[in-house]
Amino acid sequence: MVFARTCLTSVSLSLFKRRHHSVVRDTIFALSSGHGKCGVSVIRTSGPASGDALQLLTGWKQLPPPRRVTLTSLLCPTTGELLDRGLVLWFSGPKSFTGEDCCEYHVHGGPAVVMGVLQALGTVQMLRPAEPGEFTKRAFQNGKLDLTEAEGLGDLIHAETEIQRRQALRQMSGELGQLYQKWSHRLVTALAHVEAFIDFSEDDNVEENVLTSVDSEVKNLQEELEDHLKDSRRGERLRDGLHLVLAGATNAGKSSLLNLTSQKPAAIVSPIPGTTRDVVETVLNIGGYPVIMSDTAGLRDSEDPVEKEGVRRAKERLDNADILIAVVDASKVPITRISILAHLKSLLSFPSSEGKLREVLLVLNKSDLLDPPGHAKVQELCKDPELPTACFLSCQTGQGVGDFIYILKQKLEKICGDPLHGAPSLTQTRHRLHLNKCLEALEQYTIYREQDLVLAAEELRISYRELGAITGRVGVEGILDIIFRDFCIGK
Ligand SMILES: Nc1nc2c(ncn2[C@@H]2O[C@H](COP(=O)(O)OP(=O)(O)OP(=O)(O)O)[C@@H](O)[C@H]2O)c(=O)[nH]1
Ligand SMILES: [K+]
Ligand SMILES: [Mg+2]
Numbered sequence: 001m002v003f004a005r006t007c008l009t010s011v012s013l014s015l016f017k018r019r020h021h022s023v024v025r026d027t028i029f030a031l032s033s034g035h036g037k038c039g040v041s042v043i044r045t046s047g048p049a050s051g052d053a054l055q056l057l058t059g060w061k062q063l064p065p066p067r068r069v070t071l072t073s074l075l076c077p078t079t080g081e082l083l084d085r086g087l088v089l090w091f092s093g094p095k096s097f098t099g100e101d102c103c104e105y106h107v108h109g110g111p112a113v114v115m116g117v118l119q120a121l122g123t124v125q126m127l128r129p130a131e132p133g134e135f136t137k138r139a140f141q142n143g144k145l146d147l148t149e150a151e152g153l154g155d156l157i158h159a160e161t162e163i164q165r166r167q168a169l170r171q172m173s174g175e176l177g178q179l180y181q182k183w184s185h186r187l188v189t190a191l192a193h194v195e196a197f198i199d200f201s202e203d204d205n206v207e208e209n210v211l212t213s214v215d216s217e218v219k220n221l222q223e224e225l226e227d228h229l230k231d232s233r234r235g236e237r238l239r240d241g242l243h244l245v246l247a248g249a250t251n252a253g254k255s256s257l258l259n260l261t262s263q264k265p266a267a268i269v270s271p272i273p274g275t276t277r278d279v280v281e282t283v284l285n286i287g288g289y290p291v292i293m294s295d296t297a298g299l300r301d302s303e304d305p306v307e308k309e310g311v312r313r314a315k316e317r318l319d320n321a322d323i324l325i326a327v328v329d330a331s332k333v334p335i336t337r338i339s340i341l342a343h344l345k346s347l348l349s350f351p352s353s354e355g356k357l358r359e360v361l362l363v364l365n366k367s368d369l370l371d372p373p374g375h376a377k378v379q380e381l382c383k384d385p386e387l388p389t390a391c392f393l394s395c396q397t398g399q400g401v402g403d404f405i406y407i408l409k410q411k412l413e414k415i416c417g418d419p420l421h422g423a424p425s426l427t428q429t430r431h432r433l434h435l436n437k438c439l440e441a442l443e444q445y446t447i448y449r450e451q452d453l454v455l456a457a458e459e460l461r462i463s464y465r466e467l468g469a470i471t472g473r474v475g476v477e478g479i480l481d482i483i484f485r486d487f488c489i490g491k
Pocket of ligand 3: 254255256267268269275276295296297298
């Protein structure tokens with residue numbers, strides 16, 4: 001009875017495979033390069049009718065050798081009209097990106113040419129336009145990629161900075177998937193041992209210490225999973241962009257610093273205190289790290305309902321900041337540790353009472369307004385170990401802004417690390433959810449272990465399923481659409 005259950009996982013897996021492999025599929029087509037006018041556009045097809053379509057569009061009697069580029073005329077199959085002269089590249093399945101017969105048409109990138117070729121493909125029987133991410137989905141279903149690799153590919157397409165690209169490429173290489181698969185394998189082995197014990201221990205064929213070794217394996221797995229999860233979300237933060245929030249008293253120069261850093265007049269600057277009300281965001285690339293920098297309303301008590309709302313929004317942003325940039329007008333606040341700390345504390349509740357691990361960067365602005373003794377005092381203060389990392393600068397003259405960017409980059413590095421080093425990072429909330437559930441089930445195993453071994457085994461099975469869902473090995477049909485929805489058409 002126990003074995004019947006064990007087999008269920010593999011039965012449902014093979015059912016899943018069969019359902020996805022044996023169906024006669026439509027052939028899909030789409031523009032795979034960007035839209036708009038460009039030098040070359042690439043149109044792809046994937047599926048069993050790819051070869052027919054290629055022969056119809058070129059008039060060829062047979063298919064060309066695979067993976068070789070051929071220059072040819074492309075004709076409308078119904079009218080015979082010349083659509084373009086372009087390159088075609090034939091891949092016969094399974095040696096292709098999707099694992100199916102595929103063809104690429106490299107045509108001139110004008111909208112009329114692209115439209116013409118797409119329409120011509122649409123006239124071929126069994127061909128239909130692809131849905132977003134459908135090429136990659138087929139690659140997954142044909143075993144060319146696991147889900148983490150497919151997600152890495154999606155991230156690579158969306159990567160806007162160098163460090164994001166590195167992380168995506170690493171995930172695409174399958175390293176993260178391999179890590180999860182190794183854990184899966186260990187879990188299945190543990191599960192098999194428990195089940196063997198349940199079935200055969202009465203015949204004395206299985207020794208008691210089998211369970212002891214399963215227990216210690218479960219404990220090891222728990223520790224490894226916990227370590228992997230305890231990464232302060234570095235991979236996810238890098239994928240989504242880090243939140244930097246400028247905060248401080250009115251007129252400290254927050255908006256000036258935002259404009260200077262982003263090199264555009266994103267926020268209004270004026271000598272009137274309380275100028276900024278809404279949160280003003282700009283997206284930046286700081287040393288290869290993607291950053292969303294937000295300027296916020298100056299923090300002060302106000303009776304004005306609009307400004308009050310601005311301050312509320314500012315505080316909300318502060319709570320979710322990865323790096324808090326506290327801007328202080330160094331010409332106004334006395335330059336002593338005590339007064340700076342008191343100022344930070346009154347405005348930003350720093351050091352945070354909840355003991356939140358948040359990076360703080362103190363910016364002492366308006367250096368141009370200080371005399372030489374004032375400068376010396378601030379420079380001394382910047383070395384104070386009791387204060388957060390500090391930068392002394394002037395938004396007016398730009399002096400010290402280079403150092404500010406440099407220090408920010410160091411902080412970003414500290415938070416995200418280099419995605420090429422160390423263990424591969426967890427990059428998606430989806431993975432985190434499954435890993436947490438996997439971990440919970442392992443904890444349940446330990447709880448049930450002494451009372452009811454059958455229930456304990458069931459928990460191992462649950463944790464195995466959760467891990468399998470990350471790479472797409474087990475029970476993922478329901479989530480596929482969600483994952484591939486974020487891909488663009490043609491990918
Ligand atoms: N001399 C000098 N003036 C500066 C400097 N930075 C900003 N200012 C001036 O300080 C005033 C306030 O600057 P903002 O950037 O609007 O200050 P803020 O912190 O965004 O102010 P609120 O949005 O009202 O909270 C403006 O008149 C700026 O020109 C600086 O480094 N030196
Ligand atoms: K202002
Ligand atoms: Mg402002």
